Amino acid sequence: MGQHRVVIVGGGFAGLAAARALGGEAVAVTLIDRRNFHLFQPLLYQVATGGLSPADICAPIRTVLRRHKNVRTILAEVTGFDLAGGRVLLADGAVEYDSLIVAAGARHHYFGNDSWEPLAPGLKSIEDATAIRRKILWAFERAEREPDPDQRRAWLTFVVVGGGPTGVELAGALGEIANDTLRDDFRSFRPEEARILLLDAGEQILSSFPASLGAAAERDLLRLGVRCLHQRSVTAVDASGVSVRNGDRLDRIETRTVIWAAGVKASPLAASLAAAAGLAVDRAGRIPVTASCTVPEFPSVFALGDMAACAGDEGKLLPGTAPVAMQQGRYAARVVLDRLANRPPPPFRYQDRGNLATIGRHSAVADIRGHHATGLLAWFLWLFIHLLFLVGFQNRLQVFLHWAFQYTTFNRNARLITTNALNPPQCSANE
């Protein structure tokens, strides 16, 4: 006993990177998650559109960490933090720590309109993805049996709100479904009659990219049948459609399928941790952190990933991406070990390796330290980098081959409407 106890909350990119970096070291690590699997979120849109199965982008946390005998995984719900007592509070107990790493992620954000969530689900969890998959497939099924042309048009209209990478990837995959996957599947309409609209609040989709790449992505989307509508903001979502502010006008779009990709908000655990430390969270619910990724005044408590407001080199907050989370996770592990060895740890420096978004199966846009790429070249880059990220997985060969296989044959076999197919899908979390 007497070993330094590190407790990690969350088995996402940050938490898992920290746990792996601490594996085999002379510390006793406990990783707490309320799910038994790690989710590879960048490919979640593929599950939402029936291209991959949930298990394809999930890895049991225990399996990822099985070789690290000093790491224990427990499935439990964290309810709060006792920073003075050095304890993480669970729904059914508590765990003591010497160092604490909290990386509980984020959920989607409706900016005060939480009542829209059942009508316009977001995409953050496996349950979200299968709920959206159900909603999309159900719309095509309903259209097949709908005699009224206006109603049918509403069932065949898909609205994606938010022109960031998630919205662009979802809209692109929807375009592929309509143009390729479902071709020949229906008898009363042609799937390419589907209307896919991407509503963006700004002047350009993918606003984190240079303007030329946003324009390239928009051209690619158009080829897949996706229309981008700029400077639109949603003012209402109801069962029959969405109301959209378009300059001075208020437009109405009749649709049965709205998908929300317009914003994220940190896990409520960010606010719990902030409250325990006497701090306030920012508008996106994130907790402020120091240059060492720790909670101010609590040097042994780290907050990482999407739930932390961490300033980058130019003082701009780092984006909520997997590379940021993974680098922070490895960094936090290093700080813990450095301190135990009485080595002064350096501050956190994010290595920006670039920015990528994929549009459908054959195209992407890439901005790698100022070098731009589009089309197939960028897509291969996207594929290569996503496989690099996977290298930490126990079964990387299996995952790699399976994905390569899915990508080349690709007819979206995971098109299951589960739960009772005949109840119009509410986007409650079942699946």
Add this chain to the structure above:
Amino acid sequence: MGQHRVVIVGGGFAGLAAARALGGEAVAVTLIDRRNFHLFQPLLYQVATGGLSPADICAPIRTVLRRHKNVRTILAEVTGFDLAGGRVLLADGAVEYDSLIVAAGARHHYFGNDSWEPLAPGLKSIEDATAIRRKILWAFERAEREPDPDQRRAWLTFVVVGGGPTGVELAGALGEIANDTLRDDFRSFRPEEARILLLDAGEQILSSFPASLGAAAERDLLRLGVRCLHQRSVTAVDASGVSVRNGDRLDRIETRTVIWAAGVKASPLAASLAAAAGLAVDRAGRIPVTASCTVPEFPSVFALGDMAACAGDEGKLLPGTAPVAMQQGRYAARVVLDRLANRPPPPFRYQDRGNLATIGRHSAVADIRGHHATGLLAWFLWLFIHLLFLVGFQNRLQVFLHWAFQYTTFNRNARLITTNALNPPQCSANE
């Protein structure tokens, strides 16, 4: 129009075989199912034990039938039959037929103890499989955090009720999980401490096989850590365990995980169809049929597969298996076409190609027209025959390669506890 209208209820093995046999013929076919996918039931136990994903053993019905332009698929719930009016009644309408093929399958059967279902789920649907998967994985997770040895032992005790092929396959897969898959995953117990009990009512498991093969299967199971208990009948199931009659004694087994594989009962649509025809169903809820697989007095109405009581060559009822269903489906299609061509159709003759059950990943038992095989040879036979069955699938190459791959690498990646992992899994149909 004026084309002969064939309505098929059910997209299982029988219904799909009939639809494919009628594809391209001069008849207008409507296939009605309440799910959008065909389920390859023989591998359902692999989903229940985390070896395969739901989408691996499901194929969207529309995709399977996409090339047959005379076949229309609708997603709808059948509520009854108007045989005088020639109509199938739906929850939201009706469909007229000239010939009707009903093949709605079966569910599990608790012999009057339906209250056991939430505690001892059966394995018939994808939702059943993911509920059982959740229950099994949850038990290991709970055992990891349980300090009391008796409680832990109850969490690590798994009871499979029923020594038929489904029970044997499930118990074998459970043995593999405990002995191979989860090795090294837990810290407070060794997974091989798990106790897996297969309760069988008779003298021999796999009672439809010769005694020597049942004994071979039992030896294989024992090697995987599964104990078979014979002449046991369950008298009660509750939250803390099962009560079992053992001769004159009443035994008590403390367990948190009971899986029901002891019997099946025909879909309620068998009773609806029987009532519409003025007939009674048998004890297993099946409707009696003629030598042409039709409902007595209604020559244009076929009842096929697990929901029909169809006599074989020696007057014994045919078993509820995929080969019977597929042969009946093709036969019904042939009868419809023969009649339209004024050819007298022959009576139905079942071609028994043998009987197979698999035990774990490297062994099986086979009884092929009196030739017996066990062990690895039988297992390869099982694999080969299951792939033959799949030949009808659009993407047989993809499915084949994927399965071959899963089988060779096999570390049961689909180990997801979905829905809220922290609510002890009730086996309601969500997933």
